Amino acid sequence: MKEKLNKILKLDRRYLFVLLTLSIVIPIIKPIGIPSKSISTSVKDTYNFIENLPEGSTIILSLDYDPSTAPELHPMASAVLKHAFKKNIKVIILTFIAGSGGLIDELVRTIPPQYSKEYGKDYVVLPYMANPLAALTQMASDIHSFYDKDINNKPLKDYEMMKNIKNYKDVAGVIGITGTALLDYWVVYVGDKYGVPILGGVTAISQVGYGPYLQKKQLKGLIGGMKGAAEYEKLISQPWKGTSGIDALNIAHILVIVFIIFSNIVLLILKFL
Amino acid sequence: MNIIKKYIPLTIVFIFGIITLASYYVPHRASDEYLEWINKWENIVSAFALFLGMISLFYSHYKKIQRKVDGWGYSLFVYIGFFIIMGAAILSKGNISKEGKLTYLGWSFNNIFNPLSATMFSVLAFFIISTAYRSFKIKSFAAFLLFICGLILMLGNIPLGEIIWDKVFGWTKLTIGEIKDWIISVPSTAGRRGIMIGIAIGAAVTSLKIIFGIERGYMGKE
Numbered sequence: 001m002k003e004k005l006n007k008i009l010k011l012d013r014r015y016l017f018v019l020l021t022l023s024i025v026i027p028i029i030k031p032i033g034i035p036s037k038s039i040s041t042s043v044k045d046t047y048n049f050i051e052n053l054p055e056g057s058t059i060i061l062s063l064d065y066d067p068s069t070a071p072e073l074h075p076m077a078s079a080v081l082k083h084a085f086k087k088n089i090k091v092i093i094l095t096f097i098a099g100s101g102g103l104i105d106e107l108v109r110t111i112p113p114q115y116s117k118e119y120g121k122d123y124v125v126l127p128y129m130a131n132p133l134a135a136l137t138q139m140a141s142d143i144h145s146f147y148d149k150d151i152n153n154k155p156l157k158d159y160e161m162m163k164n165i166k167n168y169k170d171v172a173g174v175i176g177i178t179g180t181a182l183l184d185y186w187v188v189y190v191g192d193k194y195g196v197p198i199l200g201g202v203t204a205i206s207q208v209g210y211g212p213y214l215q216k217k218q219l220k221g222l223i224g225g226m227k228g229a230a231e232y233e234k235l236i237s238q239p240w241k242g243t244s245g246i247d248a249l250n251i252a253h254i255l256v257i258v259f260i261i262f263s264n265i266v267l268l269i270l271k272f273l
Numbered sequence: 274m275n276i277i278k279k280y281i282p283l284t285i286v287f288i289f290g291i292i293t294l295a296s297y298y299v300p301h302r303a304s305d306e307y308l309e310w311i312n313k314w315e316n317i318v319s320a321f322a323l324f325l326g327m328i329s330l331f332y333s334h335y336k337k338i339q340r341k342v343d344g345w346g347y348s349l350f351v352y353i354g355f356f357i358i359m360g361a362a363i364l365s366k367g368n369i370s371k372e373g374k375l376t377y378l379g380w381s382f383n384n385i386f387n388p389l390s391a392t393m394f395s396v397l398a399f400f401i402i403s404t405a406y407r408s409f410k411i412k413s414f415a416a417f418l419l420f421i422c423g424l425i426l427m428l429g430n431i432p433l434g435e436i437i438w439d440k441v442f443g444w445t446k447l448t449i450g451e452i453k454d455w456i457i458s459v460p461s462t463a464g465r466r467g468i469m470i471g472i473a474i475g476a477a478v479t480s481l482k483i484i485f486g487i488e489r490g491y492m493g494k495e
Contacts, residue, residue: 013403020402036432037439038450067387068394099390102382105369131319134312141305146312204430211462212469227430250433252398257427259406260420267410 002273005266016259023255027247034250036230042214043231046199046221049173050083057172058090058165062186063107066099069179069203074103075229075242076201077177081107083236085115085122090161092171094126094147096135096182101128120159125151132182136189140168168194173220177201183210187218201228283486290484357381422456429453 053059061080065073084091093104108125117123126147129135138146143165147156156162164170174196176183183200191198197220202210204225213219223232226249229242293311296304334348358381365376375383411417428434429449438449482488 009407011406013407016402016406017399020398024398034432034436037435038448040450041454067390070387070391099386101369102379102387105379105382109370109373129316130323131312131316134315137308138312141309145309208426208457208461209465211457212466215458215462225430227432230432246432250431252402253427253431254433254437256402256405257424259402260409260424263406263409264411 002270005270005273009263009266009270020252020255023251024248027251028244031244032247032250034247036227036234036246039231039235040224040228042219042222042224043228043235044221046080046175046201046223047083047232047235049197049199049221050080050087050089053087053089053172055088056090058092058161058170059084060092060094060171060174062174062176062178062182063093063095063100063104064097064176064178064180064182065103066097066179067103070103071241071245072203072226072229073177073179073201074107075226075240075245076223076232077103078107078111078240079229079232079236079238079242080175080177080201080223081111082115082238083232085111085117086236088122089172091123092126092162092165093123094135095128096130096132097178097180098128098130121161124156124159124162126156127151132185133189136185140190140194142167168196171196173197173199175199175201177223179203179206183219184213187213191218204228279492282492283489287484287486290480294480294484354385358386422460425449425452425456 050059061077061084063073063077065077081091093108095101095104104125108119108123111117112119112123119125127150129147135146144156144162150156150159168190174186174190176186176198177200179202183198183202186198186200190196198218199221200210200219201223202225204227207222207224207228210219210222210224214222223229226242226245230239230246231242233239233242289311292307296307330351334351337345337348358378361377361381365371365378367378368376369379369382370376409420411420428438429452435449442449479488483491
């Protein structure tokens, strides 16, 4: 008995890998469609923030993630952008992550046409900047002095929506969607110093770390992980990859929990044998 | 030599450190102009740092290939990957798409960088599942607490978790979301805040030590 249990504990990890693969692949091929019963307060706060902005306001959407964290963060970015366009809010998209270029390009190729939004009038995309701290502090005095050209290498001042935007005073808020510490930078260097409302979207693993900012309202709202993305998609009634991806996440999470409990029960039995 | 290698760098750091620190707290036009000017310098220096990093990366992998160390074949891919993406970027003039169509760079991003990057990150899931089964041993009260918090956060992060919780613990009238929010906003926030304050004090002290020339690690060896 003892030997058998020890054998179970030392199970070849390849069996675990196969089980995990199946638990992720099957729900993706054949979605179960388990609905999210509740909506997190911080996700609702983010939704309400955009929902209550007056038409024609401008927000900064800082999309600082690359393909490694895209499964969680890309659906959030898409949902927030769709919501902003639906409410006729102008969007300045920027990034401090070099690998995000293709993901931003995908968003601006697919979403604006769905809402008949025009480049330069309803949204602009700023080029990648390697030095986020310099950009964040500089935009407080003059956005145009730091970003004189957009991603197409055309003068930013020539675009209709940018004519009345000089610095943070002219934007209604910043939404930072990131898998890095850049949201902290937005809070510390922009939100706290210049009083700009900061909201965020982060991976589930880093969501816990933003408790202090949420508690003190330094962050007005936070979308956390794929569940947060699915909740936001539910709020705007536009299910996309957040909603479909949550199925795979459901089974994989349960598998991890089952494995921890199972191995510890085996360990406990071994202790008394 | 001491002047060039020691006193000039120390003076530069002292002067710019003090002015930059002061400009953050002095709300004056001169502060803004200074920050604007120093930001441009910072960008220029960052660009050079990136270039130096690239040279260093190429050199270290060149050495691996030259010495034929274990896994030297992988080092070849550093060059292959770099030149493929570089070539695609030059041909596409840095644009990912043009008139709604993907350029060579866009194609490389979608079909090379995107899947490779996602794969690297996905491998983590396999490590997690293996660790969860083989190494997460609840042998103490602290480990038990960690397990309970982890369990609640994991269940709170998935809709299936909400359903399971309601079925098993529905009688408590508490939702898994409420408990998860409490963990995030009370014990986790307390711990996180303590760590943040510690890091901030540490960073401030280290910065002051650098500005006043006590900490000189950035100058390299004598």
